[in-house]
Structure formats: C-alpha cells, structure tokens
C-alpha cells in the first residue's frame with residue numbers, strides 16, 4: 450500500500466532565496482549558520498541521506514558523503530511569504546500569490562480593533578509587534594488588573610491573543626479567538642489568529658501548552674483533500690490540522706512537542722494504511738528559532754537526527770519519506786522572525802534511487818506534485834514532479 454510520509458522540520462531553512470532582500474533576510478541560512486556557530490553540531494543520519502550534498506555555498510559543512518542513501522535537493526518558495534501556513538500549503542500543492550497581510554509596523558487599524566473590542570465586550574492591550582514571551586511580562590500585570598486581553602503581532606501574518614488562564618479561562622480565550630477569526634477577513638485576513646494562554650505571577654509569567662491556532666482554509670485543493678476524497682487515510686501529526694484548518698484529514702494527533710511528534714510518527718508509520726502521514730515538528734521554530742537559541746536549536750536537530758533511523762526502520766516497502774521545512778528562522782541573526790530561505794529536501798524509501806541530486810527546485814509544491822503522482826491523486830499543480838527521477 451503506497452504511502453507518503455512528510456516530516457516538516459519547522460523553520461529549518463538552508464540558505465537565502467534570491468529575493469531574500471525583499472524580506473530583510475540577506476545572509477540568513479538557518480542550518481549552515483547553526484553549524485558555523487556551533488561546529489560540534491552533528492547530523493550524521495540526515496547527512497547519510499544527502500543533506501551535506503545539497504548544492505549551495507558551505508552546505509557541505511553539514512557533512513558531505515560519498516554515497517548518499519537518499520535523493521536530495523533544495524527547494525525555493527514560489528509563494529510570496531515566509532510563514533508556516535504559506536510554506537505548508539505550498540508543500541501540499543497550493544501557492545499563495547497574494548501574500549497574507551502583516552501589521553508589523555503599525556499594529557491593527559483602529560477600525561478593526563474597535564469592532565473586535567465591541568464583539569468581545571472588553572478593551573484590549575498592546576496591539577503592536579512583539580515577542581510573545583516579552584509582551585506578557587510587559588503587559589501581564591495590567592492584563593491581570595483589567596481583564597483586557599493582550600493583542601500582538603510579529604513579522605508574520607498573525608493576530609495573537611495572550612491572556613492569563615486565571616483571568617480569561619482557556620475556553621473563553623478560544624471563543625475570543627474565534628470571534629477575531631470571523632472578523633479578520635479581506636484586507637485584514639491574517640494567516641492565523643493564535644491563542645497564547647499563560648500562567649504565573651508578576652515578573653514570572655510563562656506560557657502554557659494550550660496555544661491554539663485558528664487558520665484560514667487553504668485557497669486551493671491540496672494533496673490532503675485529494676487523498677481523503679479517494680478514501681485514503683490522511684494522518685496529521687502536530688499542528689498540521691490547524692495549518693489546513695482541519696481540511697483533508699481522516700485522523701489527527703495534536704502533539705505539542707518534538708519528542709511526542711516523533712514517537713507518534715514512528716507509531717503511525719508502523720501501522721498499515723494507504724495515504725499520507727504528515728508531521729510538523731515545531732520546536733525548532735517555536736522554542737529555539739524565534740528565541741535565537743542556537744544551542745537549543747542544534748540539540749533539537751540532533752535529537753531528530755538520532756531518531757531518524759527508527760523512523761526509517763518503521764517504514765514499509767511502499768513508503769516514501771520526505772523530510773523538509775516550511776521556511777527559515779535563522780537563530781544566529783539579530784532577527785527573531787522567520788527568514789525567506791530555501792528549504793532542504795531528503796527523500797528516502799525502498800523504491801527511491803540512492804544518491805540522486807534533484808538540484809535546486811523552483812517550488813515546495815514539487816513535493817506535492819510528486820506525491821500526487823506516486824499515489825495517483827491526479828493533481829496538476831504549478832509544479833514539477835520528480836517522481837520519475839527518484840523511482841528505481
């Protein structure tokens with residue numbers, strides 16, 4: 450039974466895209482700069498598949514091998530954007546040509562904030578671009594005193610709402626986010642509204658695992674939709690279900706950290722089914738990339754790498770594994786936001802030819818088109834399948 454297993458290592462970019470200057474990201478190279486900043490970083494299992502053989506300056510530092518066990522390449526992002534939603538949708542075949550609106554410099558206009566405050570029956574605090582861990586320290590006391598939720602954004606297309614769990618219970622916060630989601634359409638149609646609950650006391654506020662994302666539905670048909678329509682199993686692990694607004698999946702498992710996400714990937718891979726297993730491993734982005742934590746980022750990569758043989762061992766004969774990313778988030782640059790980067794792709798399976806260099810590709814959607822062709826989903830994305838190049 451044919452199956453595609455996609456693992457997105459969130460934010461693991463591999464070098465600036467030609468238009469990186471338009472995004473303020475010249476010089477970003479998440480993987481290579483981590484390796485340079487922390488030379489002991491060792492990813493032998495990804496290197497064995499061909500990670501260090503990917504074309505590009507200094508990529509060989511990641512460990513070039515003589516006989517890669519996988520097919521490999523780097524992929525450009527054809528969509529205009531560098532956020533999680535845009536990246537994942539493109540992997541699944543949907544391009545975003547009209548970028549999601551951002552409110553980084555200005556915050557959200559009064560017009561929309563007035564409507565939002567009226568709808569939720571409370572005023573709000575903040576409404577500027579900030580780091581989530583910083584803004585809850587800065588505005589947490591006032592929030593606890595007034596009960597007004599904290600609204601903030603970033604360089605991403607996000608409307609984030611932070612609230613103390615004792616002040617606004619998590620379910621109520623989710624309801625507030627639903628209200629925001631309904632209002633934020635058209636020119637205010639941000640990619641995601643995100644609930645950011647926290648706990649603790651003054652000076653010591655910390656976020657909980659009850660974060661929840663409220664996305665938009667994909668603007669086109671994805672490989673997930675097509676596989677589900679064909680009666681196949683589509684298992685989504687981690688925040689995949691949020692990113693696709695729950696569309697095109699038959700089973701979801703909302704793991705909230707990499708360890709759990711990896712264990713569940715192994716567990717479901719061992720099962721017998723036809724279709725797609727789609728995992729997002731978020732820690733590299735959420736915990737380390739956005740916090741410019743090079744050490745943490747490198748260790749999270751090393752941990753994934755150490756578990757990769759188990760994932761590969763769990764695979765069945767007709768499985769093809771795709772390890773890739775959705776954008777960059779270089780922790781060595783001053784920016785704590787995403788970066789406009791190529792993403793790496795490693796392809797592995799019993800039917801996959803070893804050592805095929807798939808070059809430098811134009812779109813993440815080449816993955817979606819290849820999976821469509823492999824599973825017979827009949828998609829015609831704006832992309833180029835590399836199935837014939839990799840099949841033995």
Ligand SMILES: O=P(O)(O)O[C@H]1O[C@H](CO)[C@@H](O)[C@H]1O
Pocket residue numbers: 579580581582602603604605606607609643735739
């Ligand atoms: O600073 P925190 O709250 O972690 O937010 C980060 O996480 C958001 C969504 O992944 C990004 O847009 C960035 O703003």
Ligand SMILES: [Mn+2]
Pocket residue numbers: 459460532533534734775776
């Ligand atoms: Mn992401």
Ligand SMILES: [Mn+2]
Pocket residue numbers: 533734735739778787
């Ligand atoms: Mn992010």
